[in-house]
Amino acid sequence: MALDDRKGVWKSGKGKGRKTPKGRQLVDQAWDEVRGLLADRPRQKDLLIEYLHLIQDEYGHLSAAHLRALAEELRLSQAEVYEVATFYAHFDVVKEGETPPPALTIRVCDSLSCELAGAQQLKAALEDGLDPSEVRVLRAPCMGRCDTAPVLELGHHHIDHATPEKVKAAIKSNHTHPDIPKFEDLAQYQANGGYQELASLRSGGNWEDVQAKVKESGLRGLGGAGFPSGTKWGFVRANEGPRYMAVNGDEGEPGTFKDRYYLERTPHLFLEGMLIAAWAVEADKCFIYMRDEYPAILHILASEIAALETAGIVEPGYIDLRRGAGAYICGEESAMIESIEGKRGIPRHRPPFVAQVGIFDRPTLVHNVETCLWVAKVMREGPECLNATEKNGRKGLRSYSVSGRVKNPGVHLLPAGSTITDIIEACGGMIDGHTFKAYQPGGPSSGLLPASINDVPLDFDTLQPLGTFIGSAAVVVLSDHDSAKAAALNMLRFFEDESCGQCTPCRVGCEKAVKLMQNDSWDQNLLEELSSAMVDASICGLGQAAPNPIRSTMKYFPEEI
Numbered sequence: 001m002a003l004d005d006r007k008g009v010w011k012s013g014k015g016k017g018r019k020t021p022k023g024r025q026l027v028d029q030a031w032d033e034v035r036g037l038l039a040d041r042p043r044q045k046d047l048l049i050e051y052l053h054l055i056q057d058e059y060g061h062l063s064a065a066h067l068r069a070l071a072e073e074l075r076l077s078q079a080e081v082y083e084v085a086t087f088y089a090h091f092d093v094v095k096e097g098e099t100p101p102p103a104l105t106i107r108v109c110d111s112l113s114c115e116l117a118g119a120q121q122l123k124a125a126l127e128d129g130l131d132p133s134e135v136r137v138l139r140a141p142c143m144g145r146c147d148t149a150p151v152l153e154l155g156h157h158h159i160d161h162a163t164p165e166k167v168k169a170a171i172k173s174n175h176t177h178p179d180i181p182k183f184e185d186l187a188q189y190q191a192n193g194g195y196q197e198l199a200s201l202r203s204g205g206n207w208e209d210v211q212a213k214v215k216e217s218g219l220r221g222l223g224g225a226g227f228p229s230g231t232k233w234g235f236v237r238a239n240e241g242p243r244y245m246a247v248n249g250d251e252g253e254p255g256t257f258k259d260r261y262y263l264e265r266t267p268h269l270f271l272e273g274m275l276i277a278a279w280a281v282e283a284d285k286c287f288i289y290m291r292d293e294y295p296a297i298l299h300i301l302a303s304e305i306a307a308l309e310t311a312g313i314v315e316p317g318y319i320d321l322r323r324g325a326g327a328y329i330c331g332e333e334s335a336m337i338e339s340i341e342g343k344r345g346i347p348r349h350r351p352p353f354v355a356q357v358g359i360f361d362r363p364t365l366v367h368n369v370e371t372c373l374w375v376a377k378v379m380r381e382g383p384e385c386l387n388a389t390e391k392n393g394r395k396g397l398r399s400y401s402v403s404g405r406v407k408n409p410g411v412h413l414l415p416a417g418s419t420i421t422d423i424i425e426a427c428g429g430m431i432d433g434h435t436f437k438a439y440q441p442g443g444p445s446s447g448l449l450p451a452s453i454n455d456v457p458l459d460f461d462t463l464q465p466l467g468t469f470i471g472s473a474a475v476v477v478l479s480d481h482d483s484a485k486a487a488a489l490n491m492l493r494f495f496e497d498e499s500c501g502q503c504t505p506c507r508v509g510c511e512k513a514v515k516l517m518q519n520d521s522w523d524q525n526l527l528e529e530l531s532s533a534m535v536d537a538s539i540c541g542l543g544q545a546a547p548n549p550i551r552s553t554m555k556y557f558p559e560e561i
Contacts, residue, residue: 255474391417442471506543
């Protein structure tokens with residue numbers, strides 16, 4: 001048979017040539033919509049999360065077509081855009097064929113203070129009374145409003161002391177936007193002498209004199225770690241520039257709301273302190289990373305930063321305000337930096353430390369919001385505004401975020417040597433009919449202490465002998481109406497939800513701990529073994545501190561487990 005007469009695959013094929021490349025195709029309409037939202041904004045990879053917010057805010061979710069178009073615009077792989085979008089709780093990714101979420105979402109806080117105030121009953125009532133096709137009801141972690149528990153967020157509107165009736169009224173009036181509180185704007189702040197200190201330093205100040213003044217005040221990092229602030233400046237300046245500054249406004253530790261309290265009242269005191277610190281380390285740019293749960297503060301900062309630019313106090317773009325997307329782990333400084341760079345908020349292995357290798361691999365000074373506020377006060381009023389106060393052998397002042405079973409919860413500025421007795425007294429005492437039983441001295445990371453330990457100052461370095469620490473000074477007070485066992489389980493459920501999952505001891509350890517803690521009686525030996533593994537092998541502070549509620553409950557409340 002002649003070769004040409006034989007049937008080969010090249011002759012019997014049906015001619016199914018591909019008309020497009022493999023993979024998800026770029027849809028012209030979605031591409032036009034994304035380009036319309038981005039407008040003339042720079043196509044920088046580190047702005048990925050900001051642009052995901054633009055799409056989420058406009059359409060209520062992130063469709064596969066929009067993610068594909070955004071990847072095209074930023075010249076990123078679809079996988080990278082998808083993995084970032086699915087990392088953060090406030091993004092709703094909707095694939096082809098899936099039903100988008102309802103136009104309205106209610107997030108009910110179920111962290112400890114809100115749970116004590118009836119968050120679970122509130123959530124159940126809302127689920128029973130609202131149409132799920134029109135309103136979605138979700139549980140959510142702390143929203144930084146523990147003093148008005150229970151709290152929920154309707155769209156971007158927070159409802160304090162929430163009830164189903166308040167929610168229905170807000171839905172009826174379409175009140176889904178944040179309420180902007182009255183605050184001291186730029187004109188008012190300057191009328192009271194604001195930014196004079198910054199101008200004086202810029203015109204001829206010596207950074208070492210400023211550092212010495214901050215050291216003399218005794219100011220330490222107020223985000224939880226407590227590292228001496230002036231010393232940190234020296235570490236950052238020791239590295240060759242360019243340098244950056246990042247402010248950690250991701251106040252996600254349940255029970256903490258001091259930063260929100262100050263920013264809603266005196267944002268420029270914070271901004272001037274930030275700019276003084278940035279001047280001291282010769283930072284080329286400042287990044288403010290603010291949690292998405294604070295929409296009013298995001299609005300305030302955006303407007304006041306624009307006012308600073310108009311007044312010529314800062315160059316346009318010198319302060320870069322970044323919006324978080326619902327990830328507690330981004331309160332860890334290296335995870336925050338990853339998020340600023342447009343990535344998943346996964347903690348970095350250290351060393352190197354962020355003072356050497358931070359944002360875009362450059363030396364970076366990281367401060368907490370309240371720390372910056374005190375920098376400004378120290379420079380304006382002198383070190384005495386902090387170190388002149390002394391109590392129980394401790395110097396300084398501490399902003400305690402107090403919630404739970406007290407009459408007047410809120411932010412209380414007290415001497416750093418204050419005991420839990422002093423703090424409860426400052427709050428007007430316990431609620432009528434409640435007897436003091438236990439307290440959380442510094443958020444769930446600090447565990448629980450019994451009422452009998454009432455004479456220890458709640459300050460840096462004083463609580464370590466008890467197996468705990470002050471952290472962010474988030475004090476939650478429990479009474480005889482509450483269960484320490486249930487409170488510990490609430491804390492571990494939070495850690496289980498918020499673990500980034502990078503390391504097995506934390507990811508699996510939190511999940512296994514929750515299962516063990518749900519039993520009527522705890523297997524204490526197994527829980528202790530699990531706790532040791534988490535503390536010893538977890539990469540960052542989340543996994544290392546997560547066992548504290550377990551250990552403190554076993555130690556101080558053995559009768560409950």
